[in-house]
Amino acid sequence: METTPDAIPLLIHDELETPPLSLWQLAWRRFKRHRMAIFGTICLLAICAYSLGGALFYSEAYANYTETGLRLNSPSAAHPFGTDTVGRDILARTIYGGQISLLIGVTAMLVMVIIGVLIGAVSGYFGGKIDSLLMRFTEAVLIVPQIFLLLVIAKFFSGTIPDITLLGRTFSGSVVVIVLIIGATSWPYLARIVRAEFLSLKENEFILAARSTGTPTNQIIFKHILPNCMAPIIVAATLGVANAITLEAYISFLGLGVKPPTATWGNMLDGAHNYIETAYWLWLFPGLLITLIVLSINFIGDGLRDALDPRSRSV
Amino acid sequence: MRLTRAVVQYSKFEISMGHLLKVDNLVTKFHTPEGIVHAVNGVSFHVDDGETLAVVGESACGKTVTMLSILGLIPIPPGEISSGSALYTNRDLLQLSEDEIESIRGREIAMIFQDSMTSLNPVLTIGRQMTESLIVHLGFSHEKAVERAIEMLTAVGIPDAKNRLSEYPHQFSGGMRQRVMIAMALSCAPSLVIADEPTTALDVTIQSQIVELVIRFQEELGMSLIWITHDLGVVAGVADRVIVMYSGIILEEAVVDELYEAPLHPYTNALLAALPRIDQETHEPLLSIPGAPPNLLIKPKYCPFAPRCKYVRDICRQSIPPLEMVDVNHQVACWVNIETGELR
Numbered sequence: 001m002e003t004t005p006d007a008i009p010l011l012i013h014d015e016l017e018t019p020p021l022s023l024w025q026l027a028w029r030r031f032k033r034h035r036m037a038i039f040g041t042i043c044l045l046a047i048c049a050y051s052l053g054g055a056l057f058y059s060e061a062y063a064n065y066t067e068t069g070l071r072l073n074s075p076s077a078a079h080p081f082g083t084d085t086v087g088r089d090i091l092a093r094t095i096y097g098g099q100i101s102l103l104i105g106v107t108a109m110l111v112m113v114i115i116g117v118l119i120g121a122v123s124g125y126f127g128g129k130i131d132s133l134l135m136r137f138t139e140a141v142l143i144v145p146q147i148f149l150l151l152v153i154a155k156f157f158s159g160t161i162p163d164i165t166l167l168g169r170t171f172s173g174s175v176v177v178i179v180l181i182i183g184a185t186s187w188p189y190l191a192r193i194v195r196a197e198f199l200s201l202k203e204n205e206f207i208l209a210a211r212s213t214g215t216p217t218n219q220i221i222f223k224h225i226l227p228n229c230m231a232p233i234i235v236a237a238t239l240g241v242a243n244a245i246t247l248e249a250y251i252s253f254l255g256l257g258v259k260p261p262t263a264t265w266g267n268m269l270d271g272a273h274n275y276i277e278t279a280y281w282l283w284l285f286p287g288l289l290i291t292l293i294v295l296s297i298n299f300i301g302d303g304l305r306d307a308l309d310p311r312s313r314s315v
Numbered sequence: 316m317r318l319t320r321a322v323v324q325y326s327k328f329e330i331s332m333g334h335l336l337k338v339d340n341l342v343t344k345f346h347t348p349e350g351i352v353h354a355v356n357g358v359s360f361h362v363d364d365g366e367t368l369a370v371v372g373e374s375a376c377g378k379t380v381t382m383l384s385i386l387g388l389i390p391i392p393p394g395e396i397s398s399g400s401a402l403y404t405n406r407d408l409l410q411l412s413e414d415e416i417e418s419i420r421g422r423e424i425a426m427i428f429q430d431s432m433t434s435l436n437p438v439l440t441i442g443r444q445m446t447e448s449l450i451v452h453l454g455f456s457h458e459k460a461v462e463r464a465i466e467m468l469t470a471v472g473i474p475d476a477k478n479r480l481s482e483y484p485h486q487f488s489g490g491m492r493q494r495v496m497i498a499m500a501l502s503c504a505p506s507l508v509i510a511d512e513p514t515t516a517l518d519v520t521i522q523s524q525i526v527e528l529v530i531r532f533q534e535e536l537g538m539s540l541i542w543i544t545h546d547l548g549v550v551a552g553v554a555d556r557v558i559v560m561y562s563g564i565i566l567e568e569a570v571v572d573e574l575y576e577a578p579l580h581p582y583t584n585a586l587l588a589a590l591p592r593i594d595q596e597t598h599e600p601l602l603s604i605p606g607a608p609p610n611l612l613i614k615p616k617y618c619p620f621a622p623r624c625k626y627v628r629d630i631c632r633q634s635i636p637p638l639e640m641v642d643v644n645h646q647v648a649c650w651v652n653i654e655t656g657e658l659r
Contacts, residue, residue, distance in 0.1 A: 128392075205433040211388055212428070213421030213448040213499065217413075223447075227438045 030307040037303020040296035047293050051098025054091075063092035064261040072279050082281035085271065088261075094285050097263035101245050101293075104179055104264070108244035111183020113237050116190030117226070123191070124198025125221050135195070142188040150247060153181045154256040174259045178251065182244045190236045197229035231308035235301055242297035249290050265290050334361035334402075335539050336385070336424075336507060341399035341409075343377075343384045343563075346392060350612045354380040356563040357399075359638070362507065367533065367540040369554035369571070371547060371586075373608060377563035378543045379429075382509045384409075386424060387416045403507075422452040425500035427529070429512040431492035435484035441468075442480030445499055452503050467498040471528060490521035494528065501532055508533070509541045514549065526553060547590055551575060556644075559583050562609050562619035564635070570644040579647040581624045618650070626651045628658065 031037055067087035075082045081090035123134040157177045201207070202225060210224050245265075251257035252266030260267055265286040272283035343355040355377040362368050370378050383389050385401045385408055401408040403424070408416060420426075428434040436444060445467065446460035455463065461480065468476035471494040484492060493513060500508055510529060514522040526549060533540050542553055550557055550571065557574045559567040559582065567580040578584045585604045606623035609615065618624070621631040630650045638648040639659070652659050 205428060205430060206436040208383075208388060209426075209428050209434040209496070210436065210444075210447075211420070212386060212426040214417045214419070214452060215421075215447060216417060216451065219447070219451075223443075224436055224439070228436070230438075 027304075027307040031303050034299075034303035034306055036299040037307075040299030040303070043292055043296035044300065047098065047289065047296075048102065051095050051102060054095030055099070058089070058092035058095060060096050063089065063096045063263060065089075066261075072275070072282075074279070075281055081285045082279070084268070084282060085275075090268070090281060090285055093263040093268055094265065094289060097265045097268055097286065098289065100175060100258060100262060100264040101248060101266065101290075104175060104182070104248045104258075105241040105245040105293075105297075107179045108182035108186070108248075109237050109240040111180060112187045112190060112240050112244075113233065115183065116187035116236075117194050117233060119187065120191035120194025121198055121221050121226065124195035125202055125217075125225065127199075131195075134191075138188045138191050141185065146185045146247075147250065149185050150181055150251055151254065151256055153185075154178065154251050157181070174257065175262065178248055178257055179244075182247050186240060186243060186247075190233070190240070193232050193236060194229060197232060198225055201225045201228050231305075234308060235305045238297060238301040238304055242294045242301070245290065245297075246294055335364050335366075335404070337361040337402045338381075338385060339400045339402070341381060341384060341401065342397045343380050343389060344395045344397055346395065351614075352611045353614050354563055354611060355384060356615055358560070358563070358565055360558055360565065360568065362539045362541060364506075365533075365537050365539055367530075367542060367553055367555045369550040369557045370541060370543045370560060371545060371550055371557060372560035373545055375608065375611070376560045378560055379511055380563075381560075382426070382511060382541065382543065386420055386426065386509075387411070387413070388420075418452070421448045421500075421505070422503050423505050424507045424509065425503065425505040427493075427496050427500045427508065427510040427513045430516045431489055431496050431513075432516060434496055435492055437484055440481050440483055441487070441495055445480070445495070445502065448499065449502055463502060464498075467502045468495070470532075471495070471498040472524075473498075490517055490524070493517060493521075493525055497525070497528060497532070501536070504536055505538060507539045507541070509543070511543045512545070514544075514546070522549075547586060559586070562611065562615060564615065564619060564648065565638055566620065566648050568638070568646040573642070573645050577645075579641060579645065579653065580620075580649050581626045581651070581653055582620045584653060618648075626653055626656065630658065 065088060067083075071083060071085055071087045073079055073083040073087070079089050079091065081094065084090055084093070119134050119138065123131045123138075154174075154177065157174075198221075207220060207224060210220055215224065248257055248264060249266030249269065252264055253269045255267075255270050258264045258267050260270075268286040269283055272279075272286075275282050338361065339359050341355055341358045345352040345354055358377070358381055360368070370381070372378050380389065384394075384396050384399075387408065389396065396409055399409065403419070406415075408419070411419070435441070442461065442464060445464035446455075446457065449455045449460040449463055450457070464480060465476045468479065473479060473491060473494055479487075484495075487495060493516075497513070508529075513529065514525050517525060529540070529542075530553060532538075542550070544550060554571045557567075557569060557571050558565055559574075559580065561582055567574070567578065567583050569579075574583065575587065578587055582604075585602075589602045589604060591601055604623055609619050609622065615635060617633055618631045618636055621627050624631065626649075628651055636648045636650045638646050640646050650658055
């Protein structure tokens with residue numbers, strides 16, 4: 001039988017090749033396999049929806065409204081999560097407190113990432129004296145216990161910053177202080193990760209090639225090397241959010257954090273230890289939310305670590 | 316696909332009566348824990364407009380370090396350029412500030428690297444990497460740079476260039492990546508291109524395609540080319556003039572035909588004899604040069620090839636022979652005339 005060219009079926013583009021997956025599509029595929037990470041994502045989204053959506057039902061004024069006659073009411077239809085020691089509604093306060101806690105978590109993480117990446121990148125890329133100097137500084141920050149540093153700075157700055165208004169909400173200036181000091185004390189680990197990545201990445205031939213085309217140094221650092229170490233930075237940043245939320249809860253619990261009436265999950269726990277047996281609702285709900293959010297963010301971090309690992313061969 | 320005139324006119328040719336690049340007595344050292352590595356020990360050469368200069372020599376003889384020194388790409392420390400000058404259009408490249416040399420790299424002197432597999436950034440798209448130097452050097456807008464990148468990729472023989480711009484290096488084969496590297500190096504229409512063994516990581520058929528590609532571009536753009544290689548076969552087909560390097564020293568320099576017909580240095584002679592020939596008997600062993608290249612940690616005090624040389628004389632172990640002009644087109648650094656066996 002003779003085959004004529006007509007007999008050869010013409011293949012359309014899609015039949016010839018499957019479009020390649022981008023880095024992020026691949027990462028998403030691997031991330032989806034990580035069950036706990038998916039659980040964490042759902043949980044985190046639910047908590048975000050809770051604190052952002054809840055604001056539609058309760059006003060902030062209501063959350064901060066004190067009614068001493070209603071102090072320490074147990075959960076009821078009017079106050080589903082009960083009331084606190086000055087009669088404020090705990091449900092409304094967890095909603096608004098959640099906003100602040102999330103805000104602190106995300107912004108403190110940004111502060112940490114900016115400082116950490118900058119110091120790590122400069123130190124790793126330039127090496128030599130700059131590196132020694134920056135790394136000794138990093139180690140100096142690292143050896144001072146973070147909690148101690150946080151408490152001292154928080155005490156020092158407390159009450160010096162006026163209230164601020166952001167996105168239609170007015171809250172205590174202590175939020176900004178907390179964000180800055182959490183960010184400013186948690187960057188050393190990230191700086192060391194970034195430095196280590198830079199040390200090995202800068203020796204690659206493609207960096208020499210980039211320099212040979214006259215690419216300016218700042219572009220080499222931020223556009224050529226930095227994208228190569230995004231994976232560890234993203235993972236560290238994710239875990240940084242959880243860390244910041246815990247730290248905020250910790251200092252607020254000790255009464256040095258965000259000042260009431262601005263609610264955070266942390267300062268809602270302030271004083272709750274006196275009522276562990278008598279008024280469980282004081283610590284149960286904020287405590288549960290902190291635990292849940294930190295847990296889910298850590299799961300997401302784990303999932304991201306696996307999904308973004310370039311050495312991972314799984315598809 | 317031929318390059319359009321528009322591509323050519325970006326090139327800024329400075330009309331000079333002298334040489335495009337003139338390197339004089341370049342000395343590059345590396346300070347290592349083991350001691351000082353004497354990588355380049357007083358190298359002088361020049362490249363003229365539109366000329367192809369081949370630099371041959373075995374691995375670690377200072378070919379690449381010489382070129383990287385000229386472009387200021389040697390990490391200092393541990394590197395050190397302890398003397399010499401590299402005059403390019405009346406500027407000494409070795410004295411320029413980092414900003415000044417950055418504006419020359421890629422714009423006027425471009426480099427094509429050896430290993431195309433590692434010379435492209437794995438996390439940036441080909442488009443990003445191609446447009447960058449156009450935006451930096453020529454001040455192109457993003458759209459114009461993309462247009463130019465497509466034009467260049469098409470010119471180096473990459474089909475469907477428009478779509479491939481958004482792909483990553485791992486989606487390209489080795490030969491394709493080397494084509495991309497060439498397109499990147501040539502996109503600003505430099506006046507001098509340094510090709511550092513651009514064909515070593517490729518198989519033979521791709522090698523010849525890449526050689527043809529570079530040569531075609533050189534002719535179309537009228538640029539000068541320095542071709543670093545250890546493949547004497549490629550040199551014969553490509554170069555106008557050849558420099559033979561050994562242990563950081565130039566042993567011989569000649570017009571390509573002269574070098575092949577009448578090599579004057581024992582090392583060049585041995586290298587040519589070591590080339591496998593197509594008419595060679597299959598069971599005949601391939602010739603090799605006995606011994607090994609000298610340790611670069613020791614500063615050469617006499618001819619570095621003397622320990623392996625079959626014409627060696629006493630004087631060879633006492634001082635380094637100067638590079639002397641034997642003919643208008645031929646220089647050699649050897650104490651012995653290998654034809655007569657007498658001292659020069």
